[in-house]
Amino acid sequence: MDTLENLVITRRLRVPVGAPADSTSGWGEVAARQLDAALLSVGFTCSAALLERLSRLPGETVVDLGVRILAGVRRLVGDHVRHNAYFIDFPANVPDTLEFWAGLLREALLDPVAAARVQPSTLDLLTLPGYGRYQHAYADLLAAHAELIPLAGDRVTVLELGGSLESEARDLYFSLAGAETPLAAEDLAALRTLAAFCADQPERVPVRENRAVINEVRLAAGQPLLVDTVTDVLRLACGCSGGDVTLATPTRFRSFRRAERRALLRALDAVATPAKLGDVSRHREQWKRLGERLHPHEYPQFPRAAGVFEVARGVREAAGFDSRVEAALSAGRTADAVELLEKAPGALLRRLDHLLRTGGRSAPAVLDAAERAAAGASGRVLLSLREHLQNRLAPAAGRVFTNRYGRAWVASDSRPPLEEEFLSRALAVLDEEIARRLPDPGELIVDPGVLDVALPLSGKAVAPGLGMLPRGSLSRVDGELLRFFVHWRQAGRRTDYDLSALMLDASYDNPTHISWTNYANGFATYSGDLTEAPAPHGASEFIDIRLADATQPIIIPEVNVYAGEQFHEAAEAFFGYMTRDAEQEGRPFEPRTVRMKSDLRGSGRVALPLVFLRGDDGDWRVKWLHLYLKGFPGFNQVEGNRGTASLLVRSIVERDYLRVRYLADLLRAKASPAGHATYIGLEAPEDLPAGSRAYTPATLHELIPA
Incomplete structure (x- = not known):
C-alpha cells in the first residue's frame, strides 16, 4: 500500500486520504500545521482542502501519513540525500584552477610518504593526496553557510487533497494504461504495480508495451488476453519472464506452467493469420527461444500457433508487410506501395x-x-x-x-x-x-505559461521527476543565480561523474567551458571534483552561474561519465537545477529553490538534460533535451564532445516542436458555453468549477486524441 500511496503522491501531487472523521485526540489540527511547516522547508505545501481534511483526522494518523508524505516529496526534489561540496565555502572562496593544483602538488611533495609516490615522468594529478574526496564533514558544511533567506520567488508546490487510495490508484492506472504515447521505463514499472492492485481493467490500451504489462496480470488471473498481433504474445512472454516488453533487448525466458503455455498458445493461435506471420521475422531468435519453452508440438489443437515457430525456424516462408512495401519502392512502383500501405x-x-519525394x-x-x-x-x-x-x-x-x-x-x-x-x-x-x-472543451482556460510546452508524443526518454517537461519544451527561468547539480552513488566500483557546462555564443561557436579542468570564469563557478561516490552518502557536484553577468547566451549542462558505472548501473544518479536571488545565501543545495530534478538513466556516457538560452529580450529560458551521447568507454570530458554537443543542441533548439499552443488554438475554436470547463496549465488552481477537467504536465498525455 505504501508503494501505491507514494506513486499517487509523487506522480499526481495528490494525497490519498480516507473518509473524513472527527478527531478525538484533539491535536489533529496541530499535527496538520506541523506537517505543512515541514513541507514548506522543502518547497511544498498543503492545499486548503487537504489541510482541512487532515485537521479532522486523529493526530497519530496525521503524523504517520506525514512521515510518508515527507519521504516521498523529499525524494522527488532530491533532498533525501546529503549534498556536500568539495569546497566548503562554495560558491565563495573557490581557488583558481592552477593555484588549486599547485597547492595539491606542493602538499604532496612536502609529505615524505606522498612524495615517494610522485614520479614526475608519470604524474597523475587525480591521484594526489586529498584530491577527489570530501575534506570536511557534512556538519562542517552546514556550519559554514548561513540559513537560506526565504523569498516569494521560491518554489512552492501545492499538494492537493485526493480521494481514497483505491480511487486515486485506479485513476492513475487508467491514465497510464490509456496513454496514446509510449511510457518511460519508470512509468511501465508503475503500471505493472497498479495493474496488480486494481480490480477494474481498462477496455482500451493503445500502446502495445502497456498492453503487455496489463496482460501479465490478466494471464496470472486466468482472464482473456488483449492481443491482436503475434508480437503482442511475444511481448507478454518477455514480461512474464522479467524481460523487456519493448523487445529492444533479448529475454531469457523462464519455464512456463502448463496452464500458462496453453493460454499463450491459444492467444497466439487466434491471431496468427497468414497476413500477420510476416511480423515473426523481426524477432526470429526470440521466437525460437520462446518455442523451446512453450512446446507447441504438445498442443495439436493450435496449428496456427505452431506455424509461427515454423516461420521463425525458416521451415515456412512468410513475406512481411514491410518487405513487400520496400520491394515496391525499390522497383520504383510508388503506386503499388501506396496501395499496400492503404491497408495500414x-x-x-x-x-x-518519402512517398511524396519519390512519387513524381x-x-x-x-x-x-x-x-x-x-x-x-x-x-x-x-x-x-x-x-x-x-x-x-x-x-x-x-x-x-x-x-x-x-x-x-x-x-x-x-x-x-x-x-x-x-x-x-x-x-x-x-x-x-x-x-x-478533440472533445468540446466547454469553457477553455489556458495558463500562458504552458503554451510553449511541447506535446508529449513519446515519453520513453523522459524519466519522471519534479518539474519535468517533454523534449523541446520551453519555459522561463526566474532568478538571478542559476545552479545545477548532479548526485550519484556507486553500486559496486569506483565511479567518477563530472558535472560540466559548455557555453556558446549566438552562432553556437566560440566555446568555453566550466569543469574540473577550469573551475571558474567571470560568471560561473564549479564546486570541485569528486572522483568516487561510496555508500551511504554518495557525491554531489554543483555549478553556480550569475545570469546577469553571463557573456555567452547558450549554456549547456553536461554530466560526463569519466570512470566507472554508467548512469543506469549506478545505485543512484540524478540531475537538477535551482534558481535563487542574489541576496539569498543558504547551503549549496536548498530544496525549496529546486525547479527541476530527474533521474539519469540513459545508456550513453554523456548526459545533456537541457539547455539554457538567453533571448533577444534578455530573459533566460530553458529548453528540455533529454539526450545522451554515446561518448567514450572512459575519460569523457566536455572538451572532447563540444562539437557533437553543440551541433546536437542547435538542431533541437532550432526545431519547431508541436506545442500545447497548437492544440489550445484548435480547442478554442470548438469552445462553447457548456456546463463544464477545461483547464490547461502548469498547476491546477484550487478554484476550478465543479466538474472541470484539468490538464497539467503530469496528465498532458491525456490531451493526445485517440
Whole structure:
C-alpha cells in the first residue's frame, strides 16, 4: 500500500486520504500545521482542502501519513540525500584552477610518504593526496553557510487533497494504461504495480508495451488476453519472464506452467493469420527461444500457433508487410506501395514524406491516399506527422535521430524540399482531422505559461521527476543565480561523474567551458571534483552561474561519465537545477529553490538534460533535451564532445516542436458555453468549477486524441 500511496503522491501531487472523521485526540489540527511547516522547508505545501481534511483526522494518523508524505516529496526534489561540496565555502572562496593544483602538488611533495609516490615522468594529478574526496564533514558544511533567506520567488508546490487510495490508484492506472504515447521505463514499472492492485481493467490500451504489462496480470488471473498481433504474445512472454516488453533487448525466458503455455498458445493461435506471420521475422531468435519453452508440438489443437515457430525456424516462408512495401519502392512502383500501405493507415502516414519525394507525377494520388488514411490513423501519428511536416517548410541545420533510450545523433539533411502546394494541403488535412477528434472543451482556460510546452508524443526518454517537461519544451527561468547539480552513488566500483557546462555564443561557436579542468570564469563557478561516490552518502557536484553577468547566451549542462558505472548501473544518479536571488545565501543545495530534478538513466556516457538560452529580450529560458551521447568507454570530458554537443543542441533548439499552443488554438475554436470547463496549465488552481477537467504536465498525455 505504501508503494501505491507514494506513486499517487509523487506522480499526481495528490494525497490519498480516507473518509473524513472527527478527531478525538484533539491535536489533529496541530499535527496538520506541523506537517505543512515541514513541507514548506522543502518547497511544498498543503492545499486548503487537504489541510482541512487532515485537521479532522486523529493526530497519530496525521503524523504517520506525514512521515510518508515527507519521504516521498523529499525524494522527488532530491533532498533525501546529503549534498556536500568539495569546497566548503562554495560558491565563495573557490581557488583558481592552477593555484588549486599547485597547492595539491606542493602538499604532496612536502609529505615524505606522498612524495615517494610522485614520479614526475608519470604524474597523475587525480591521484594526489586529498584530491577527489570530501575534506570536511557534512556538519562542517552546514556550519559554514548561513540559513537560506526565504523569498516569494521560491518554489512552492501545492499538494492537493485526493480521494481514497483505491480511487486515486485506479485513476492513475487508467491514465497510464490509456496513454496514446509510449511510457518511460519508470512509468511501465508503475503500471505493472497498479495493474496488480486494481480490480477494474481498462477496455482500451493503445500502446502495445502497456498492453503487455496489463496482460501479465490478466494471464496470472486466468482472464482473456488483449492481443491482436503475434508480437503482442511475444511481448507478454518477455514480461512474464522479467524481460523487456519493448523487445529492444533479448529475454531469457523462464519455464512456463502448463496452464500458462496453453493460454499463450491459444492467444497466439487466434491471431496468427497468414497476413500477420510476416511480423515473426523481426524477432526470429526470440521466437525460437520462446518455442523451446512453450512446446507447441504438445498442443495439436493450435496449428496456427505452431506455424509461427515454423516461420521463425525458416521451415515456412512468410513475406512481411514491410518487405513487400520496400520491394515496391525499390522497383520504383510508388503506386503499388501506396496501395499496400492503404491497408495500414498509420504506416502510410509515417512514410508520407518519402512517398511524396519519390512519387513524381503520382504525388497528388499519394496525397489523396493520405487524406483517406488520416481518418484511420492514431492521434499520435497525426500529431507526429504534423510536427514533421511543419519542419519541412524551411531547411534544417541537421536531422536529429533519437532512440528509445535518449541516445541521439545528427546527420546532414540531404532530402530534397517538398513542394509548398503538397505541404499546405497535407497540413490542412491533418489540422482538420485532429480538430475533429478533440472533445468540446466547454469553457477553455489556458495558463500562458504552458503554451510553449511541447506535446508529449513519446515519453520513453523522459524519466519522471519534479518539474519535468517533454523534449523541446520551453519555459522561463526566474532568478538571478542559476545552479545545477548532479548526485550519484556507486553500486559496486569506483565511479567518477563530472558535472560540466559548455557555453556558446549566438552562432553556437566560440566555446568555453566550466569543469574540473577550469573551475571558474567571470560568471560561473564549479564546486570541485569528486572522483568516487561510496555508500551511504554518495557525491554531489554543483555549478553556480550569475545570469546577469553571463557573456555567452547558450549554456549547456553536461554530466560526463569519466570512470566507472554508467548512469543506469549506478545505485543512484540524478540531475537538477535551482534558481535563487542574489541576496539569498543558504547551503549549496536548498530544496525549496529546486525547479527541476530527474533521474539519469540513459545508456550513453554523456548526459545533456537541457539547455539554457538567453533571448533577444534578455530573459533566460530553458529548453528540455533529454539526450545522451554515446561518448567514450572512459575519460569523457566536455572538451572532447563540444562539437557533437553543440551541433546536437542547435538542431533541437532550432526545431519547431508541436506545442500545447497548437492544440489550445484548435480547442478554442470548438469552445462553447457548456456546463463544464477545461483547464490547461502548469498547476491546477484550487478554484476550478465543479466538474472541470484539468490538464497539467503530469496528465498532458491525456490531451493526445485517440
